[in-house]
Amino acid sequence: MATLRIDTPGVAPPPSAGWSRRHGWWATARWRAPWVLAALLLPPALALLLAARVPPMREAEMLLRLDAPQAALAEAALLREQAPRVTDAAAGPPRMEILAEGRVLRLVLPHPDARAATAQVEALVRAWLAAREAFWSDAEATRLAARLAALEEEVRATAARLGALDLAQEAAAAIAHRQRLAERLDALAAERAAAMGRLAAAEAALAAQPGRVLGAVERSNAPLMEEPRTLLTRLLAERARMRAQYQPDAPMLAELEARITDARRALSQASGQRVETAREERNPLLDGLAAQVVDARIARDALAEEIAETTRLRTEAEARAAALLAALEPGRERAALAARLAARPVQQAAPVGVPEAATLRPGTTHPGPAWVAAGAGAGLVLALLMGALLTRWRTVFLHPAEAERATGLAGLGAMPARGGAGTPPAIASLAVQLLDSAPPGHAQMVQFLGTTAEDGRDAAARALAVELARVHGLSVALIDLDGDGRRHLATLGDPAQPPIPSPEGVFAHATGVPRLWVTYQRREAALMTPHALETGVLHMADRLRTAFDVCVLIGGAGMDHYARRRLSALVDGNILVVGRGRTRAPAAREMIGQVQAGGGRFFGLFWTEGARAA
Numbered sequence: 001m002a003t004l005r006i007d008t009p010g011v012a013p014p015p016s017a018g019w020s021r022r023h024g025w026w027a028t029a030r031w032r033a034p035w036v037l038a039a040l041l042l043p044p045a046l047a048l049l050l051a052a053r054v055p056p057m058r059e060a061e062m063l064l065r066l067d068a069p070q071a072a073l074a075e076a077a078l079l080r081e082q083a084p085r086v087t088d089a090a091a092g093p094p095r096m097e098i099l100a101e102g103r104v105l106r107l108v109l110p111h112p113d114a115r116a117a118t119a120q121v122e123a124l125v126r127a128w129l130a131a132r133e134a135f136w137s138d139a140e141a142t143r144l145a146a147r148l149a150a151l152e153e154e155v156r157a158t159a160a161r162l163g164a165l166d167l168a169q170e171a172a173a174a175i176a177h178r179q180r181l182a183e184r185l186d187a188l189a190a191e192r193a194a195a196m197g198r199l200a201a202a203e204a205a206l207a208a209q210p211g212r213v214l215g216a217v218e219r220s221n222a223p224l225m226e227e228p229r230t231l232l233t234r235l236l237a238e239r240a241r242m243r244a245q246y247q248p249d250a251p252m253l254a255e256l257e258a259r260i261t262d263a264r265r266a267l268s269q270a271s272g273q274r275v276e277t278a279r280e281e282r283n284p285l286l287d288g289l290a291a292q293v294v295d296a297r298i299a300r301d302a303l304a305e306e307i308a309e310t311t312r313l314r315t316e317a318e319a320r321a322a323a324l325l326a327a328l329e330p331g332r333e334r335a336a337l338a339a340r341l342a343a344r345p346v347q348q349a350a351p352v353g354v355p356e357a358a359t360l361r362p363g364t365t366h367p368g369p370a371w372v373a374a375g376a377g378a379g380l381v382l383a384l385l386m387g388a389l390l391t392r393w394r395t396v397f398l399h400p401a402e403a404e405r406a407t408g409l410a411g412l413g414a415m416p417a418r419g420g421a422g423t424p425p426a427i428a429s430l431a432v433q434l435l436d437s438a439p440p441g442h443a444q445m446v447q448f449l450g451t452t453a454e455d456g457r458d459a460a461a462r463a464l465a466v467e468l469a470r471v472h473g474l475s476v477a478l479i480d481l482d483g484d485g486r487r488h489l490a491t492l493g494d495p496a497q498p499p500i501p502s503p504e505g506v507f508a509h510a511t512g513v514p515r516l517w518v519t520y521q522r523r524e525a526a527l528m529t530p531h532a533l534e535t536g537v538l539h540m541a542d543r544l545r546t547a548f549d550v551c552v553l554i555g556g557a558g559m560d561h562y563a564r565r566r567l568s569a570l571v572d573g574n575i576l577v578v579g580r581g582r583t584r585a586p587a588a589r590e591m592i593g594q595v596q597a598g599g600g601r602f603f604g605l606f607w608t609e610g611a612r613a614a
Helices: 021-031 033-052 069-081 114-135 138-162 167-208 226-243 251-270 285-349 368-393 400-407 425-437 457-470 486-492 534-547 562-570 585-597
Strands: 058-066 095-099 104-111 212-220 275-282 411-415 444-449 476-480 507-510 516-518 550-554 573-579 602-608
Touching: 021 033, 021 368, 021 400, 033 368, 058 069, 058 114, 069 095, 069 104, 069 114, 104 114, 138 285, 167 285, 226 251, 400 411, 400 573, 400 585, 400 602, 411 425, 411 457, 425 457, 425 602, 444 457, 444 534, 444 562, 457 476, 457 486, 457 516, 457 550, 457 602, 476 486, 476 534, 486 516, 534 562, 562 585, 573 585, 585 602
Parallel strands: 411 602, 444 550, 444 573, 476 516, 476 550, 573 602
Antiparallel strands: 058 104, 095 104, 212 275, 507 516
16 A cells, blocks of 8 residues: 555645754643743742832941041941841841042941931941950950961971972972873873884884795796606516516506606606796895884883873872962961061051931832842743653653654644534545555545543544545444443444344444444454454454445454454554544553564654643
8 A cells, every 4th residue: 555645725834844853842731831931930929928018228327437438348348247236127138339539438228217327327436446446456466466477377387398498489380380280191191102102103013014925937948847857767678678577468567657757747748838937035024023013012011101191290280289378378377477567557547437327328228129020030930841841751642743744644634622513634634545545446544642541532433434435425334442432432323223234244333424334342353352363353354345345343442462463464554543632652652562573664743633631
């Protein structure tokens, strides 16, 4: 049977139209729309709820004048350290802004209560002034000097232990030495690879040379007649001696005459031959190639030893560099303390200007808009991530093009979940394709296969049977091997009506559609009986082909025994029914492999819509 042509109206585009991960994501998002929508809306909703619990904030500020601009950062840090001790839990974190090139420090404190905001800003400034005075007192200076002396002693001890006069210079030198060793290792690795290549080439060339070669060939015009002539002379002398002792007809003389004849023939043949001598000698190329192999091996071993030594030196250099870098930490702290002590007289002498009271900024601030915007961004990222994860974990098909691409089968049509009046266009097109591709006078047997009970193959097969019988006037047998036929009779006829045998003896129920018959009792059907031999199955198939023009079979949801696989090879072709959101890709590929391994063939796949499986 020829391959069916795909020309179904209203069917989604085939894989040639393109099916990418983006299409899979959109299909999954539509399939799991509540989940993706929840992931999209949940973060901004939580942000909105949290923002509703935060009251609007009033901001109080004070401008502090500094006469030592170089100490603005230190003053801001000291001011920030006092905030936890003088502000309550309702206050927000204070902000410090350095203005006028470090001569003005603006302090801003948010708080839900305007009066509390101004009071706490003033308290914070008072605490800062007290801490500033205490920080630069003589006692604090003494403590910093003691810490500085301890750090200097630690630095001297570390330098003596490492044998370094200047830790910074030694650390830089160790890092540079480590870098040089790393570059040397890379160069040695390249040289070793080149040496290994030369060694392999030399060994291959040495193995290809023969041990001995042709050294010289000597040719002479003198024929090789000495040995035949000597043999003939000896035989003639022997004949003369034997003639004197025996009768002329003696057998010994006859044998001797034959040997003389052979000797003369050999002498005649040797008169046309010339002497040729070939001399072999040891291949002169072997010594040079062997020397190249030895040199390459020596170079390889030398490079291996140098690499090992360089690796050891690099390990030592890395350890020394790490130790020197660790030893620099106390030196950095010592430098910071020395700078603070050097700046102490300046900051002691530098006065500050503090206003009498804090001022309130007009209006209020609220983090709600920023939180909602951040929640919306997080929701978008979460929705995209959820769609990607659901697409990766999804095993069911959601689009005909996806099923065609995953199974490698051509699409034959797509039947909607709820069709209008009349036959769906996909079923009409499928019927025409089946009839056009059938040989003349051949009764077709086509089987609808599926992997789950809810994939809609019974409805597709029934619609095809009705189309063939009603529109094309063919006698059609609908054989349900996945049920007993009663579900079709409930739609097409009366289940209580007794079966009527055809002229060939095949029992089937007549339906309300002329020329459409429905068989029953699938468990006793010879086509699926596990104990039936192939001859009996072939006989039943011949009877069905004789009785009906087309036989539409509804197969089971798996190929769990030999009888199903044998039937899939016996029919003219199989159609895999793929239900949207119900047919799983691993099960579909497994069924295709089992059918094709048993000798069966597929016309293609037929797509059905319907309610999504949970």
